[in-house]
Amino acid sequence: MDRTLTKVDRRAFLRAAAGATASLPVLTRRASAQPKPTISYWNGLTGADGKIMDELIDQFTKDTGIRIEQQRIPWADLYAKLQVSVPAGQGPDLALIHTIEVPHFANDGVLEAIDESRATAKGFRADDYLPSTWQGGVYQGKRYALPLDVPQHLLYLNVKVMREAGLVGSDGKPKIPASRDELLAMAKQITKGDTFGFSIGTVNPGKYTWGFQNLLWQNGANVYAADLKRAALAEPAAIEVAEFWGAIHAQHKVALPANANCRDAFIAGKLGIWIAGSWNFTGLREAKVDFAVSPVPRLFKQPVVWSMPHQFTFPRPKAADNAKRDAAWAYMRWISDHVAEWTLKAGQVSALRKPHSDPRITGDPVLRTLLAQAPNWQGGQPTPKWVAAENLTRPVIESVYIGQKPAAAAMQDLARQINALPD
Amino acid sequence: MVGFAILWLLPAVWVLVTSLKLTENIIRVPPEWIPWPATLVHYGEVLFSSSRTARIGRAFVNSAIVSVGTVALVVLTSAMAAYPLARMRFRGRNVIFALLVGSLMIPNAVVLVPQYILTHRLGWLSTYQGLIVPEAAMTFAFGVFLLRQFFLTMPAELEDAARIDGAGPWRIFTRILLPLSQPALGALAIFAFRSAWNDFLWPLIAVNKPEMFPLPVALALLRGAYSSESYGPIMAGATLSALPLLVVFLLANRRIIEGARVSGLKG
Amino acid sequence: MVRRGALTPYLFLAPGLALFVAFRVYPLLDGLRLSFTNARLGRAQYAFVGLANYERLLEDTRFHASLVNTAFYAVASTLPILAIPLLLAVALNRGIALRTFLRSAFFFPFTLSVVTVGLTWLWLLDPVVGPFNYYLKALGIPVRSWLADPTTAMWAIIVTSVWWVTGYYLVIYLAGLQDIPRELYEAAALDGAGGARAFWAITLPLLRPVFLFVFVTHVIGSFQIFGQVFILTQGGPGDATRTVVQHLYETAFQNFFLFGSASAMAWVLFALILVFSLLQFRLLRGHTQY
Numbered sequence: 001m002d003r004t005l006t007k008v009d010r011r012a013f014l015r016a017a018a019g020a021t022a023s024l025p026v027l028t029r030r031a032s033a034q035p036k037p038t039i040s041y042w043n044g045l046t047g048a049d050g051k052i053m054d055e056l057i058d059q060f061t062k063d064t065g066i067r068i069e070q071q072r073i074p075w076a077d078l079y080a081k082l083q084v085s086v087p088a089g090q091g092p093d094l095a096l097i098h099t100i101e102v103p104h105f106a107n108d109g110v111l112e113a114i115d116e117s118r119a120t121a122k123g124f125r126a127d128d129y130l131p132s133t134w135q136g137g138v139y140q141g142k143r144y145a146l147p148l149d150v151p152q153h154l155l156y157l158n159v160k161v162m163r164e165a166g167l168v169g170s171d172g173k174p175k176i177p178a179s180r181d182e183l184l185a186m187a188k189q190i191t192k193g194d195t196f197g198f199s200i201g202t203v204n205p206g207k208y209t210w211g212f213q214n215l216l217w218q219n220g221a222n223v224y225a226a227d228l229k230r231a232a233l234a235e236p237a238a239i240e241v242a243e244f245w246g247a248i249h250a251q252h253k254v255a256l257p258a259n260a261n262c263r264d265a266f267i268a269g270k271l272g273i274w275i276a277g278s279w280n281f282t283g284l285r286e287a288k289v290d291f292a293v294s295p296v297p298r299l300f301k302q303p304v305v306w307s308m309p310h311q312f313t314f315p316r317p318k319a320a321d322n323a324k325r326d327a328a329w330a331y332m333r334w335i336s337d338h339v340a341e342w343t344l345k346a347g348q349v350s351a352l353r354k355p356h357s358d359p360r361i362t363g364d365p366v367l368r369t370l371l372a373q374a375p376n377w378q379g380g381q382p383t384p385k386w387v388a389a390e391n392l393t394r395p396v397i398e399s400v401y402i403g404q405k406p407a408a409a410a411m412q413d414l415a416r417q418i419n420a421l422p423d
Numbered sequence: 424m425v426g427f428a429i430l431w432l433l434p435a436v437w438v439l440v441t442s443l444k445l446t447e448n449i450i451r452v453p454p455e456w457i458p459w460p461a462t463l464v465h466y467g468e469v470l471f472s473s474s475r476t477a478r479i480g481r482a483f484v485n486s487a488i489v490s491v492g493t494v495a496l497v498v499l500t501s502a503m504a505a506y507p508l509a510r511m512r513f514r515g516r517n518v519i520f521a522l523l524v525g526s527l528m529i530p531n532a533v534v535l536v537p538q539y540i541l542t543h544r545l546g547w548l549s550t551y552q553g554l555i556v557p558e559a560a561m562t563f564a565f566g567v568f569l570l571r572q573f574f575l576t577m578p579a580e581l582e583d584a585a586r587i588d589g590a591g592p593w594r595i596f597t598r599i600l601l602p603l604s605q606p607a608l609g610a611l612a613i614f615a616f617r618s619a620w621n622d623f624l625w626p627l628i629a630v631n632k633p634e635m636f637p638l639p640v641a642l643a644l645l646r647g648a649y650s651s652e653s654y655g656p657i658m659a660g661a662t663l664s665a666l667p668l669l670v671v672f673l674l675a676n677r678r679i680i681e682g683a684r685v686s687g688l689k690g
Numbered sequence: 691m692v693r694r695g696a697l698t699p700y701l702f703l704a705p706g707l708a709l710f711v712a713f714r715v716y717p718l719l720d721g722l723r724l725s726f727t728n729a730r731l732g733r734a735q736y737a738f739v740g741l742a743n744y745e746r747l748l749e750d751t752r753f754h755a756s757l758v759n760t761a762f763y764a765v766a767s768t769l770p771i772l773a774i775p776l777l778l779a780v781a782l783n784r785g786i787a788l789r790t791f792l793r794s795a796f797f798f799p800f801t802l803s804v805v806t807v808g809l810t811w812l813w814l815l816d817p818v819v820g821p822f823n824y825y826l827k828a829l830g831i832p833v834r835s836w837l838a839d840p841t842t843a844m845w846a847i848i849v850t851s852v853w854w855v856t857g858y859y860l861v862i863y864l865a866g867l868q869d870i871p872r873e874l875y876e877a878a879a880l881d882g883a884g885g886a887r888a889f890w891a892i893t894l895p896l897l898r899p900v901f902l903f904v905f906v907t908h909v910i911g912s913f914q915i916f917g918q919v920f921i922l923t924q925g926g927p928g929d930a931t932r933t934v935v936q937h938l939y940e941t942a943f944q945n946f947f948l949f950g951s952a953s954a955m956a957w958v959l960f961a962l963i964l965v966f967s968l969l970q971f972r973l974l975r976g977h978t979q980y
Binding site for chain 1: 840923930945
Binding site for chain 3: 434450452501506536541621623628657661664672
């Protein structure tokens with residue numbers, strides 16, 4: 001045992017030394033002397049932004065010669081696979097995840113910690129980034145992730161649908177709801193036949209927890225209490241939100257069915273007012289939908305906007321491979337340098353601050369709106385149990401949405417289930 | 424009746440038709456049954472993975488390797504086990520047979536978690552053997568049951584004659600029993616092939632490397648966030664995944680139905 | 691009987707039995723052991739917790755819901771699965787034209803994987819652009835989002851399953867029908883008993899063993915239903931279609947990674963299947979002659 005340990009130590013030292021030398025600015029020259037590694041990269045960008053990521057990866061390979069085996073898996077399946085594959089030593093070299101996944105993955109040892117000085121050496125500095133995105137990658141004092149961009153919610157309005165409902169002003173601009181009551185009234189005006197007035201979420205609006213969380217935060221409520229130990233979903237503020245959740249579908253019937261595809265409905269002119277992720281708007285433009293955007297309206301107490309930065313992480317490898325790790329760093333560096341393109345084509349605001357003053361970005365009305373929402377961004381609570389709580393939440397809010405369960409009882413039951421989660 | 428049969432097939436036709444439509448026509452209402460203009464772009468995307476979402480081409484190969492491997496392993500082990508159970512007397516024969524028959528009642532879900540742990544410990548996660556061996560183990564008891572029934576119906580005279588000629592059990596097994604058992608072996612092979620080809624739950628958890636996914640898992644993970652963009656490739660993938668069994672079915676129509684019949688009636 | 695060396699039978703049995711013991715018997719017993727621990731994916735150490743997992747199941751309302759849903763599925767799907775293939779088989783057995791084509795048409799869905807079947811029906815039943823609702827509306831039938839409505843979601847899954855497996859049972863019924871000697875029908879016809887009477891008096895009783903097979907096979911299979919639920923509803927809406935295996939899968943591999951809990955669930959399922967099989971065996975012992 002001891003002898004093996006020393007052997008490994010020595011090897012590790014030599015590798016680290018080699019790695020340190022390789023990370024000097026002489027990188028490009030040295031790298032071209034070695035055969036280029038191929039790294040595996042998992043993400044959940046299964047929508048239109050996935051194709052943009054493909055283009056950028058191709059360009060990266062052309063520029064550096066490093067090949068990337070990208071695998072796109074729908075987010076929910078991706079996280080399950082990460083959790084299962086890393087302990088088996090079969091995880092990817094690089095993974096793009098949501099900020100809120102960092103606490104539990106870090107806690108479970110799925111992610112490898114990132115040395116801050118290494119990050120700085122690679123050009124990743126705190127000052128360059130929006131503070132909330134930079135902080136999101138840290139858990140219990142250690143860094144595990146570096147941010148890429150900031151997906152967030154936005155209010156979409158289908159101009160054609162609203163015009164038919166008489167909700168478009170003489171200036172051609174659709175009326176924007178300023179309160180819950182106004183929204184419901186407008187939605188009722190729009191809802192007719194198989195056209196619906198208002199929905200939250202891209203697909204499966206019944207169990208769209210991100211939308212539910214957005215509303216919770218607007219009302220000053222949250223999943224956990226401030227101590228991050230007890231569930232706070234049985235509080236009156238949370239129940240009020242749950243009641244609204246059920247009201248839009250079960251009661252007022254202005255929202256799409258629980259398993260509908262809201263994006264398709266919006267494109268097909270079957271949905272008028274839509275709160276959904278910013279990642280949808282480039283696809284809407286491609287589909288030539290006549291739509292307008294506006295900041296997420298203040299439906300409760302504060303105009304909070306749900307936001308969830310994407311973060312690059314290094315899943316714990318079976319054995320340290322410096323060539324692959326450097327290749328992953330190179331990719332992260334490259335895409336951060338080209339993030340303005342990512343913003344323009346995929347519609348995601350960057351976590352880096354510099355591109356925000358790029359005239360191409362400030363000239364785009366939608367991107368401008370997204371940037372303007374920054375003061376109102378809020379994300380999930382940094383507890384390892386957040387995701388498990390979210391998994392429990394989905395069927396419960398769905399049952400409220402379809403009117404199967406009354407809001408108060410459902411929230412109390414959910415709080416009980418969340419409190420019963422093992423550590 | 425014919426009308427009903429056509430109605431019955433309509434869902435499958437709808438899948439085929441959707442796979443040939445241009446993306447913007449897929450979510451058109453009223454539904455169009457003739458894909459015009461027709462396109463093979465979804466098939467290209469799904470096979471040559473220019474979109475990198477799911478390597479159906481590779482998944483195809485994986486499914487083929489796993490299915491063939493499973494069939495080989497099951498047929499071999501089942502036949503070898505059924506022979507003594509049908510034709511020899513020895514201690515423990517009844518107990519072993521009872522155990523095997525009893526095991527037919529074990530739902531696969533019961534062994535899922537421990538089987539996962541075992542496969543992990545053997546280092547077989549995301550490997551072909553990690554799929555073939557458990558799958559074969561699942562079908563083994565049924566195979567023994569089926570083949571034993573069949574062996575029992577074979578006349579003993581042939582074996583007696585061979586024995587008199589000095590043939591040992593192995594020779595009798597390989598030279599006489601097996602060649603005469605082709606119908607039953609064929610039925611078992613087709614049953615095992617279908618079972619392995621379509622297995623979903625086990626590969627879903629036992630394979631972590633995307634390039635090792637078999638077809639059903641690759642198809643299931645094609646369900647992306649946005650239906651109008653994924654359904655073209657999903658339907659193309661579904662059509663492709665149905666092709667091998669469809670071909671086998673058309674070619675071996677009788678044999679398959681015979682197999683279903685045999686598996687049913689002797690049960 | 692061949693008798694060549696005392697070891698011969700065991701040598702023949704060895705490969706298969708090794709496979710069987712390693713990958714069926716051992717995991718079965720290990721699962722029982724795990725159900726008494728707090729094992730978790732990714733955690734090397736785990737502790738013995740006695741009956742804690744089973745106790746938690748007593749309070750797990752979602753597990754109860756999954757048991758109820760699974761039982762509902764098993765019961766509600768039995769009649770269509772027993773009856774529809776039978777009626778089709780009787781019709782086909784009359785020697786009508788295009789018999790091979792018809793038989794193949796109905797059998798075809800059975801050659802598809804459960805994922806393909808699920809995706810097909812997911813697409814068909816799409817509430818916005820699916821053809822199923824479109825044509826129903828055209829016929830004046832009121833429609834709803836079948837998979838999103840808790841009262842109809844399970845029925846939608848049942849319809850999907852019926853479409854999938856009818857062909858297989860059809861073939862089995864056909865084989866059973868063909869085993870009934872023609873003379874019986876001819877004799878009955880001579881006695882003046884026509885179609886329907888012959889059906890009840892001759893066909894059904896003589897098909898009893900086939901019924902039994904279909905019934906038992908189907909019920910045991912339906913206790914384990916997973917693929918259709920995973921693709922079509924993921925257990926939703928709410929918990930309306932959550933089945934035991936779906937819940938087990940989510941607990942062990944998707945949401946919580948609790949291996950101990952999942953093993954307890956699996957053994958409860960196994961116990962229920964055993965009870966059912968024993969009951970069925972008792973009730974029908976001696977009633978059938980194969």
